[in-house]
Amino acid sequence: MTNRSPSPDPTVIAVDAMGGDHAPRAVVEGALLAARENGLRLLLVGRRDALEREIEELESVASDLDRIEIVHAREVVGMGESALAVRRKRDSSVRVCARLVREGRAAAMLTAGNTGAALVAGKMVIGVAPGVDRPALAVALPRRDGSTILLDAGANVDSKLHQLRQFAVMGHYLAEQLLSLESPRIGLLSIGEEVGKGTELVREVFKALDATGLNFIGNVEGGDVFNGTVDVVVCDGFVGNAILKSAESLGEFVSGQLRQEMGSTWRARCGYLLARPAFERFKRRLDYSEYGGAPLLGLRGGCFVAHGRSSAHAIHSAVRRAVEFCEAGIHLKVSAKLAEVAYETRSKAVVAG
Numbered sequence: 001m002t003n004r005s006p007s008p009d010p011t012v013i014a015v016d017a018m019g020g021d022h023a024p025r026a027v028v029e030g031a032l033l034a035a036r037e038n039g040l041r042l043l044l045v046g047r048r049d050a051l052e053r054e055i056e057e058l059e060s061v062a063s064d065l066d067r068i069e070i071v072h073a074r075e076v077v078g079m080g081e082s083a084l085a086v087r088r089k090r091d092s093s094v095r096v097c098a099r100l101v102r103e104g105r106a107a108a109m110l111t112a113g114n115t116g117a118a119l120v121a122g123k124m125v126i127g128v129a130p131g132v133d134r135p136a137l138a139v140a141l142p143r144r145d146g147s148t149i150l151l152d153a154g155a156n157v158d159s160k161l162h163q164l165r166q167f168a169v170m171g172h173y174l175a176e177q178l179l180s181l182e183s184p185r186i187g188l189l190s191i192g193e194e195v196g197k198g199t200e201l202v203r204e205v206f207k208a209l210d211a212t213g214l215n216f217i218g219n220v221e222g223g224d225v226f227n228g229t230v231d232v233v234v235c236d237g238f239v240g241n242a243i244l245k246s247a248e249s250l251g252e253f254v255s256g257q258l259r260q261e262m263g264s265t266w267r268a269r270c271g272y273l274l275a276r277p278a279f280e281r282f283k284r285r286l287d288y289s290e291y292g293g294a295p296l297l298g299l300r301g302g303c304f305v306a307h308g309r310s311s312a313h314a315i316h317s318a319v320r321r322a323v324e325f326c327e328a329g330i331h332l333k334v335s336a337k338l339a340e341v342a343y344e345t346r347s348k349a350v351v352a353g
Contacts, residue, residue, distance in 0.1 A: 008101075008104045008105065008106060008107040008301075009041070009107060010107045010323060010326035010327045010329075011039075011040050011041055011107075011323055011326075011327070012040075012041045012042070012043065012105070012106045012107055013040065013042055013043070013106055013107065013108050013109070013110055013302075013319055013322050013323060013326075014042075014043040014045055014071070014096075014097040014100040014101060014105070014106035014108070014109045014110070015027060015031050015042055015043065015044055015045060015097070015109075015110050015111075015315075015319065016045055016046070016093045016094050016097045016109065016110065016111035016112070016113055017031070017044045017045055017046035017051055017093065018045075018046040018047065018050075018073070018076045018093040018113065019076075019077075019093065019094060019111040019112045019113020019114065020111075020112030020113055020306070020308055020309075020310050020315075021079070021112075021308050021309050021310075022309070022310065022311065023046075023112065023113070024046055024047075024050055024051060024054050025054055025312075026310060026311050026312045026314075026315060027044075027112060027310075027312075027315050028044065028051060028054040028055060028058065029054075029058055029312035029315070030310070030311070030312040030313065030314065030315025030316040030318075030319065031044055031068070031315060031316075031319060032055070032058060032068065033312060033313075033315075033316045034315070034316045034319035034320060035067040035068055036067075037316075038319075038320055038323070039067070040067060040319065040323060041067045041068075041069075042067065042068055042069070042319065043069050043070075043071050043097075043100055043105065043106055044068060044069070044070050044071065045070075045071045045073050045093045045096050045097050045100070046070075046072075046073055046076075046093045047072070047073065047074060047076075048070050048072040051070050052070065055068070071096060071100065073091055073092060073093040073095075073096040074091050075089040075090075075091045075092040075093070076089075076092060076093055076113075077089055077092045077093075077094055077095075077113065077114050077117040078114065079113065079114055079308060081114065081117070082116075083114060083115075083116025083117045083119065083120045084120065085117065086117045086120045086121050086124065087120070087124070092117075093111075093113075094109075094111050094113055094114070094117050094118055094121050095121045095124075095125060097109035097110075097111060097121070098121040098122060098124070098125035098126050098303070099125055101125075101126050101301040101302065101303070102125050102126050102127070102300075102301065107301070107302050107323075107326040108301065108302025108303060108304060108322045108325070108326050108331075109126075109301075109302065109303050109304070110293055110304045110305075110306060110315075110318055110319060110322050111304075111305060111306065112293075112305075112306035112307060112308055112310040112314075112315065112318070113308070115137070115154055115155060115305050116155075118155075118296065118303060118305050119134075119135060119155045119156075119296065122135055122296055122299045122303045123135065123299075126299045126300055126301045126303060127299065127300045127301075128298055128299060128300070129298050129299060129300055129335035129336075129338050129339055130338070130339040131166070131338045131339050131341055132166060132298035132299075132335070132338055133160075133162065133163050133166060134155070134156050134159070134163050134166070134298070135155060135296045135297055135298035135299050135303070136151045136152040136153075136155055136156065136166075136167045136170055136237075136296070136297050136298060137151060137152055137153040137154050137155040137237065137240075137294050137295075137296050137297075137305060138150070138151040138152075138153065138170065138171065138174055138294060138295055138296075138297050139151070139153045139244055139294045140178065141225055141226065141244075141247060142226070143225070143226045143227065143228050144226075144227070144228055145228045146179065146228070147178075147179065148225050148226065148228075148230060148231060148232070148233060149171050149174055149175055149178070149179070149184075149231065149232045149233070150225060150232075150233045150235070150240055150243060150244065151167050151170060151171050151174075151232070151233075151234065151235075151240065151297070152167055152235065152236060152237040152240050153237065153240040153241055153243075153244050153294060154237045154240060154241030154244065155237050155296060155305075156236060156237040157236065157237045157238040157241075158236065158237075158238065159236040159237065161201065161204050161205055161208055162208075164188075164201075164205045164208075164209075164234055164235075164236065165205065165208045165209060165212065166298070166338070167234050168186050168188075168209050168212065168214060168216070168232070168234045169212070169214070169337075169338060169341055170297045170298060170334055170338065171184070171186060171232035171233075171234060172184055172186060172214050172215075172232060173333070173334045173337040173338070174232075174295075174297060174330070174334055175231050175232050177328070177330045177333055177334065178330060179231060181231055183215045184215060184231035184232050185215050185217045185229075185230050185231045185232070186209065186214050186215060186216050186217065186230070186231070186232045186234065187216075187217050187218065187219065187220030187224060187229075187230035187232070187233050187234070188202065188205055188206055188209055188216075188218070188219050188220065188233075188234050188235070189202075189219075189220060189221070189222070189233050189234065189235035189239060189240075189243075190202050190206075190219040190220070190221065191221070192219060192221065193218065193219045193220065193221060194219065195218065195219070197219055198219065202219075205234075206218070206219065209234070217229075217230060220233060222243060225243060225247075226247075248307075293305055293306040293318035293321055293322060294306075295325060295330075295331055297331060297334055297335075298334075298335060298338065299331070299335065300335065301331075302322060302325060302326050302331050302332075304318060304321070304322045304325070306318040
């Protein structure tokens with residue numbers, strides 16, 4: 001195995017140019033915009049001939065190409081393929097991205113492709129942090145007074161008790177770093193707030209989280225994700241992804257309805273002109289393309305997953321977000337804290353034994 005660089009440049013991101021519904025065009029365009037406007041160095045990973053052709057056709061944004069390096073990868077893991085295809089497709093773009101992170105050539109990887117493939121590549125190639133069984137996808141959802149962190153948002157569709165406990169610890173340390181909270185409120189997603197609500201697994205996880213020493217406030221419901229009563233919501237990836245996709249769809253629906261109503265009469269149109277700045281701010285808070293990629297926490301290096309429908313603007317936002325995370329070292333600080341917790345847990349077990 002190639003030795004890992006101790007301190008990769010945080011402004012260098014490996015971008016899976018073949019991942020996503022609109023790849024490679026949208027990915028290449030978004031990456032070029034990020035390189036031009038933010039002065040970043042990017043490694044575009046994918047089929048060299050296809051990427052060179054896209055760059056030639058995007059002359060309007062393809063300036064400062066010295067910041068762009070194409071890394072050839074001859075294979076692609078499709079959106080409809082099994083995540084385990086990463087194992088046999090050793091030269092797939094998502095796996096090559098992970099290898100670049102492992103080797104220290106990039107601080108993080110970004111893909112809008114198969115989320116399961118990103119998870120497998122992250123675990124196999126980048127490696128998990130000590131004390132982590134499965135990485136978790138964390139998203140910051142808007143609420144009226146800031147953000148609520150939801151994890152897992154889709155990386156693990158069937159999680160076990162100890163994995164959900166790890167997600168809570170990840171969420172705690174992420175909220176410390178990202179939201180600047182000393183004691184973030186952690187809730188377990190269930191169908192009711194009362195103790196004993198939910199599936200057998202949820203009831204067992206409740207007991208486990210209550211014994212962690214974290215600021216566990218108990219069960220929370222779907223509405224609590226957005227009303228400001230909790231800072232971190234823990235659930236398995238199946239449920240978390242359903243909440244995330246529902247929130248995105250609701251945001252698009254509300255924005256569309258507002259546009260329709262505001263254009264229905266001349267009075268409404270006049271009102272819209274006056275209120276337009278407020279509506280634009282509202283739209284940006286609900287628009288996933290403004291948030292970009294979500295971090296896959298618990299790895300030894302950075303890994304970010306963007307929406308499969310990502311436009312060039314969304315990719316641009318995702319690259320910028322990945323760099324911000326890497327510059328602040330947030331994902332590495334979370335992994336370091338997880339390693340500390342794992343060490344302390346092992347030490348206590350030895351003493352007790």
